Amino acid sequence: MSNKNRQQALQLVKQLCQQRGLKLTTKRSNILQLMLTEKKGLSTYDIVDSYLAQYHQKISPVSVYRMLGFLIVEKLVHKISSNSQYIVCSHITCSHSHQMPLFLICNNCNQVEEVDAANELPAALEKNIVSTGFQLQNKALELHGICQICKNI
Amino acid sequence: MSNKNRQQALQLVKQLCQQRGLKLTTKRSNILQLMLTEKKGLSTYDIVDSYLAQYHQKISPVSVYRMLGFLIVEKLVHKISSNSQYIVCSHITCSHSHQMPLFLICNNCNQVEEVDAANELPAALEKNIVSTGFQLQNKALELHGICQICKNI
DNA sequence: AATGAAATGTTATAACATTGCATTTTATGC
DNA sequence: GCATAAAATGCAATGTTATAACATTTCATT
Numbered sequence: 001m002s003n004k005n006r007q008q009a010l011q012l013v014k015q016l017c018q019q020r021g022l023k024l025t026t027k028r029s030n031i032l033q034l035m036l037t038e039k040k041g042l043s044t045y046d047i048v049d050s051y052l053a054q055y056h057q058k059i060s061p062v063s064v065y066r067m068l069g070f071l072i073v074e075k076l077v078h079k080i081s082s083n084s085q086y087i088v089c090s091h092i093t094c095s096h097s098h099q100m101p102l103f104l105i106c107n108n109c110n111q112v113e114e115v116d117a118a119n120e121l122p123a124a125l126e127k128n129i130v131s132t133g134f135q136l137q138n139k140a141l142e143l144h145g146i147c148q149i150c151k152n153i
Numbered sequence: 154m155s156n157k158n159r160q161q162a163l164q165l166v167k168q169l170c171q172q173r174g175l176k177l178t179t180k181r182s183n184i185l186q187l188m189l190t191e192k193k194g195l196s197t198y199d200i201v202d203s204y205l206a207q208y209h210q211k212i213s214p215v216s217v218y219r220m221l222g223f224l225i226v227e228k229l230v231h232k233i234s235s236n237s238q239y240i241v242c243s244h245i246t247c248s249h250s251h252q253m254p255l256f257l258i259c260n261n262c263n264q265v266e267e268v269d270a271a272n273e274l275p276a277a278l279e280k281n282i283v284s285t286g287f288q289l290q291n292k293a294l295e296l297h298g299i300c301q302i303c304k305n306i
Numbered sequence: 307a308a309t310g311a312a313a314t315g316t317t318a319t320a321a322c323a324t325t326g327c328a329t330t331t332t333a334t335g336c
Numbered sequence: 337g338c339a340t341a342a343a344a345t346g347c348a349a350t351g352t353t354a355t356a357a358c359a360t361t362t363c364a365t366t
Contacts, residue, residue, distance in 0.1 A: 023332085023333095023343080023344080025331095025344070025345090027344090027345080028344095043321080043322075044321095044322070044323080045321070045322075059345095059346095060345090060346065060347070061322085061323080062323090062324080062325095062345090062346080062347080062348095063344090063345060063346070063347095065322095065323065065324080066344080066345080067344095067345095070344095081234070081235040081236075082234040082235055082295075083234075084321085084322060084323090084353095102278075102281060102282065104282060104285060104287045106287075107290065113285060113287065115281065115282065115285060117281055118277075118280070118281055120277055120280075121277045121278065121281055124271075124273055124274045124277040125255075125274065125294075125296070127271070127273075128255060128268065128270055128271055128274055129255065129257060129268065129296070132257060132266060132268060132300075132301065133300070133301030133304065134257045134259075134266065134296075134298055134299070134300055134301060135298045135299045135300075135304050136296055136297075136298040137260065137297055137298040137299065138296050138297050138298065141294060142235070142295070143278070143282070143287075143289055143291050144289075144290055144291050145287055145288045145289040145290040145291065146287070146288045146290065147285075147286070147287055147288075148285065148286030148287060151286065151288050176312080176313080176363095178313070178314090178362095180313090180314080181313095196352085196353075197352095197353070197354080198352070198353075212314095212315095213314090213315065213316075214353085214354085215314090215315080215316080215317095215354090215355080215356095216313090216314060216315070218353095218354065218355075219313080219314080220313095220314095223313095237352085237353060237354090
């Protein structure tokens, strides 16, 4: 994300936190900014390292977990559970509600692209499982493969 | 799985290993048997504990990882990466090829049901991502929710 | 029996995550 | 302003999942 867009995103998040009566503390904001500069998924410990590099200040993994927790609850960040990484929600700059995000995770370069599932996809899923009586709660699908860039290298 | 079906499954796996020139050692077989008695996903360390309880013999996590690795390569076991657990492939007693298994993982009781995706599902997925140039490699989808049994409790 | 390959054991360590309690910061009422 | 309660953060310990590196055992084949 460009520097300009990052600033814009941060402004929007500030507003949003104010509306919700939440505190976007310096460290939370720093972590969010870090993550906004990356299209790759980052592990908690990646963030610890990156934080030190960027802000010349140590932060403990525990703190990062808590801050990620905060950001996740507020739907500003997603956890990719198949590889224990975290990415900024692609809707952070807009007000879109989430239907069912698809995370396209590149097994080669680790970039994550978030796209929204068209309506027919949840429907097709539902059709596949209706006979089992299973009640789907998935908010997202994690799809692994090779991104366009890596494919063409 | 019933005791009878387990025996049958084991016999089939033995044959299969023979065909492929693989050794189904005692421990590999024991682990497979353990897993056949469970419909729940098991973590590596669950298996370690279970192994001790059933066979009164210690086995190290490292060994379990290796044996799971063997079973996974031979498509007898699946890894559920969203919760780091392992289950026996539901096709172990038949010769079905895998199209795209759907793992229906109960967030309450941890049971895993494996169903095959109808053809339209991969197609719907593909349609959703084709514009991104992303080349899907997923062999399976992990779906979380509440199973029929837990839903009705 | 000697050999080599595969399987398994052992130890250490990396990577990911949570708990519990202490301390600091911040918002709020007096 | 100041006391105080609540929220955020720091810190230490521990738990959980996974792999690496190297040693030993097992077993089929000569």
